[in-house]
Amino acid sequence: MGGSSSIPPPTSTSIPPPTGSIPPPGGSSVPPGSAYGGQSVPPAGDSVINDAPGLPQWSGSNVRPLEASMVSDLRKFNISEACQNSVTAGVALLNNLGEAWGNDYAIVFSKQSHTWWLLAREMAPLGLAEAVEAHKKIAPAGTAPKKAKDQKRSKEDRKAFPLEKRLMQAIVGQRGSITAVSQQIRRKENGWHSSDHPLVFLFLGSSGIGKTELAKQVANYVHEDDKDGFIRLDMSEYQNQHEVSKFIGAPPGYQGYDDGGQLTKRLKRCPHAVVLFDEVEKAHTDILTCLLQTFDEGRLTDGKGETVECMDAIFVMTSNLAQREIADEAVKRRAEFAKTGGDPDDDKGVLSPEFAQKTVMPVLKHHFKRDEFIGRINEILFFLPFTEKQRLMLANKEVEKWKKIAKKRHNMELQWGTDLEYFLIKAYDLRFGVRSIQHEVGRQVVSKLARAHEEDLIGEGDTVIMSVVNNEVSLKKGPKVAPRKEDK
Numbered sequence: 001m002g003g004s005s006s007i008p009p010p011t012s013t014s015i016p017p018p019t020g021s022i023p024p025p026g027g028s029s030v031p032p033g034s035a036y037g038g039q040s041v042p043p044a045g046d047s048v049i050n051d052a053p054g055l056p057q058w059s060g061s062n063v064r065p066l067e068a069s070m071v072s073d074l075r076k077f078n079i080s081e082a083c084q085n086s087v088t089a090g091v092a093l094l095n096n097l098g099e100a101w102g103n104d105y106a107i108v109f110s111k112q113s114h115t116w117w118l119l120a121r122e123m124a125p126l127g128l129a130e131a132v133e134a135h136k137k138i139a140p141a142g143t144a145p146k147k148a149k150d151q152k153r154s155k156e157d158r159k160a161f162p163l164e165k166r167l168m169q170a171i172v173g174q175r176g177s178i179t180a181v182s183q184q185i186r187r188k189e190n191g192w193h194s195s196d197h198p199l200v201f202l203f204l205g206s207s208g209i210g211k212t213e214l215a216k217q218v219a220n221y222v223h224e225d226d227k228d229g230f231i232r233l234d235m236s237e238y239q240n241q242h243e244v245s246k247f248i249g250a251p252p253g254y255q256g257y258d259d260g261g262q263l264t265k266r267l268k269r270c271p272h273a274v275v276l277f278d279e280v281e282k283a284h285t286d287i288l289t290c291l292l293q294t295f296d297e298g299r300l301t302d303g304k305g306e307t308v309e310c311m312d313a314i315f316v317m318t319s320n321l322a323q324r325e326i327a328d329e330a331v332k333r334r335a336e337f338a339k340t341g342g343d344p345d346d347d348k349g350v351l352s353p354e355f356a357q358k359t360v361m362p363v364l365k366h367h368f369k370r371d372e373f374i375g376r377i378n379e380i381l382f383f384l385p386f387t388e389k390q391r392l393m394l395a396n397k398e399v400e401k402w403k404k405i406a407k408k409r410h411n412m413e414l415q416w417g418t419d420l421e422y423f424l425i426k427a428y429d430l431r432f433g434v435r436s437i438q439h440e441v442g443r444q445v446v447s448k449l450a451r452a453h454e455e456d457l458i459g460e461g462d463t464v465i466m467s468v469v470n471n472e473v474s475l476k477k478g479p480k481v482a483p484r485k486e487d488k
Contacts (some may be wrong), residue, residue: 064468125134174347177382188314197296200315204319204380204381204382206431207320208436209385210228210383210434214316216230223274232276234278235282241286245292264308274316277291280318281319292370292373294310295315295377296376298310330347330385351384356380389423395424398437411461411483416466420468423471444472462477464478
């Protein structure tokens with residue numbers, strides 16, 4: 001089940017199915033003024049799921065088919081189409097809808113007749129329309145699973161500010177990966193993505209080169225300011241077999257059963273989330289088995305036996321596997337491009353398909369030990385070391401960040417030239433990527449500004465000119481800046 005028509009999963013204990021059967025289309029008559037038709041004879045072979053022991057019975061219920069508009073309206077709330085695993089019929093159950101729903105109403109879906117039905121106790125006080133309206137008023141705020149905002153974004157908005165442009169403004173380099181991710185999400189937005197499997201990416205490369213940041217920016221694009229739309233799990237926390245219960249929830253009778261799983265409970269909250277599995281190579285093989293089910297079927301069974309539908313989620317895995325091979329090949333190919341007059345900063349096509357198949361794929365197969373897991377990944381993308389030009393951009397970006405902080409907190413104006421940026425990128429380390437530059441800015445720039453401020457060498461309203469003298473950052477006061485409005 002996938003696409004925008006999918007119905008989100010339930011979030012709590014379900015309302016039980018009826019004991020009898022459900023009528024075929026047109027099999028029930030609805031008398032004038034009656035909210036529900038009378039009981040109907042089920043079609044041959046069309047039955048509902050058997051009673052669960054100990055659950056309230058629904059025999060003697062009134063039934064009526066749901067109008068299409070009502071089905072559409074109810075999809076906004078906590079309803080699940082549980083018929084996927086049933087041969088003849090399934091039950092979609094309302095949850096967290098208040099006492100009236102729990103006692104008086106249930107929803108049933110007939111897989112044979114492909115019809116939704118409302119069941120109501122004979123003495124149920126509300127008609128269908130009134131019941132739906134009552135639910136809207138009593139549904140707890142924020143309990144309904146959220147839909148991704150990319151489904152509502154207009155084509156005009158996407159054309160005016162395409163995803164590639166958004167991502168390239170936020171991320172330095174990695175144009176090839178940005179383009180590939182954007183193409184896949186564009187297909188998903190416009191209805192050209194296969195509904196058989198969810199969208200799955202694997203980002204490969206060393207630390208600090210934009211893998212996690214790209215996942216964050218995709219989530220920000222799809223869900224804007226909705227924090228529930230981004231789920232990040234550090235897979236180093238799931239290296240042992242017993243930690244599977246922390247991932248999907250403990251089974252009945254075990255400690256932590258009521259807590260739910262770190263992944264499953266958050267996917268129930270937002271089935272369309274962007275899910276990041278950071279350093280996936282560190283996860284236990286049983287975790288990978290859970291992910292294989294998720295990537296294959298777009299669903300995951302939690303410790304309570306409930307199915308979490310996540311066909312519309314976007315899954316991103318990051319890994320340092322083959323990082324040295326990727327970095328060495330990128331440096332080599334860029335040097336070749338430079339000799340032939342090519343642009344070393346354009347990383348599209350830097351790594352060939354032959355390199356991916358002969359060098360990277362054997363590393364992945366050796367580690368994951370299952371071809372079907374790799375086969376469920378839509379895109380395997382390589383994140384390359386930064387070029388000199390990109391390192392300068394990173395240094396400038398980091399110093400600009402502190403310039404804004406100095407202005408906001410201390411009304412100081414920071415000024416510098418390219419000599420400072422070239423000096424800072426000398427500390428670049430392939431193993432740590434942008435973090436090595438950020439650390440150097442903190443050590444060489446921010447620490448010296450803080451020390452000078454503490455010693456009253458610089459203060460409120462000063463212009464501070466930063467340069468490199470004798471292989472060190474030097475600070476010099478310039479003209480005073482205008483006082484802030486609140487200081488006047």
